[in-house]
Amino acid sequence: MKTISMMVAAAATAAVLLAGPAGAQQSAANAPALQSQNADPMAAVRGAKSWGQNCAQCHNPRDPKDLSDEQWRVVVNHMRIRAGLTGEETRDIIRFLQSSN
């Protein structure tokens, strides 16, 4: 068991270290990614589809007008953790909600 625990811990550490440079510069790296995603006219369309498929697996989808742009940005990241969304799905859903509220 100790060996397995060590392996899991090592795997997690390796994931962080390997992705470290990208992670450390994520805010900078994300900026163009977000900008290009915002410029992508299909992002909101993909987001609408992901929103319908992922949110409804647990609860009624909320009205986009329920929350502001900033609030959706946080709430969807919470759902990224809870529902196992990919980063791209997360950004697409945020784009859809922010363009629909």
Added chain:
Amino acid sequence: MTQHTRAMEIAVAGAFALTAASIQSASADTATDQLRAEIAGASIFGRNTVAHLAGYGDVGFASVKDGTRSFNSANFNPIFHFQYKDFLFFETEIETMTLAEGGTKVEVEYANLNYFVNDYVTVFAGKFLSPIGFFKQNLHPSWINKFASAPPGFGHDAVGAPTSDIGAGVRGGFFMGSLKANYALYVGNGPRLELNGAGDEIEMVEAEGATGNADNTMLVGGRFGVNVLPNLQLGVSAGSSKVAVEAPGGLEPTRSYEASGFDAAFQYRGFDIRAEYIGQKVGALASSVAPEEGKWTARYAQAAYRFPGTGWEPVVRWGKVESPHADQEIKQTAFGINYWLAANSVVKLGLERNQGLVGTPNDADRVLLQFAYGF
């Protein structure tokens, strides 16, 4: 007054009105800008950090057959989210419950820090809802749960499914061709064993996260889920560790602990159908004050249907808990009718038909009424 003079007067009056309106508008703009600046200045957060308050609250009424009738719940569960740029995320849910005997109970349901390493990997650490299983992690909030109570063994009763753990791990989602998968893998302090009053049997597995880890062992666990269809998710989960009894004479040698689970969820045109099984098994240890092994299982199946264009939603649920101890076992058939006031607010009326050891609460039928609001 000539027509020309009157036209001049009207023109002058109009110009005056426009000028006044312009001045007023400029004044209003300035006031708005000042107000915005004041609000921005008053915020404790800058542009990089966003804070958000979410959560849910509920009130409930229960009538127990041949027993008590009371407004049995008034709960407030605020959830705080803090996000730094787009890669750091902290979330915590504080559970505040009004107790039967009065007073208030406050618990940290979860509090964890998440680092979005890339699009597919999130590293997390802290107290988190157990990824072993699905209900506790994703469906327990009262505005999401479609019945007025948690399925037997999936609530805070500590007899069926693990509820939370404290540790660290990785989680995320990815695509396998056209199939969407999600995963969570973690290391945590794991469960503890609770002895019965006589001290010669394991009463239950206490699987709610704690910072203590007397037996010095770690649990490795996780869940893997895959959407075999966009509206059909299947999940398997497991956990393995060693646990030790804290006997009056001291800490005993460790024994095995295994948890396993299976869950399924399907949505189609107003139907929401789901089922889940979780088992926890503690191995035997001849030298222990409680030498026998023990196995606790909890399972439920639930179907709900939302009538199109209305707020009405009937729901039926079946659940069962098996335990080495007869007083912990329960079979339940439950029927309910929900009315959704909004996507995040529901009134639930339910009837539980419970079968358990005669004379115990597990054998008493209940009528439940609950009003829940998620925000």
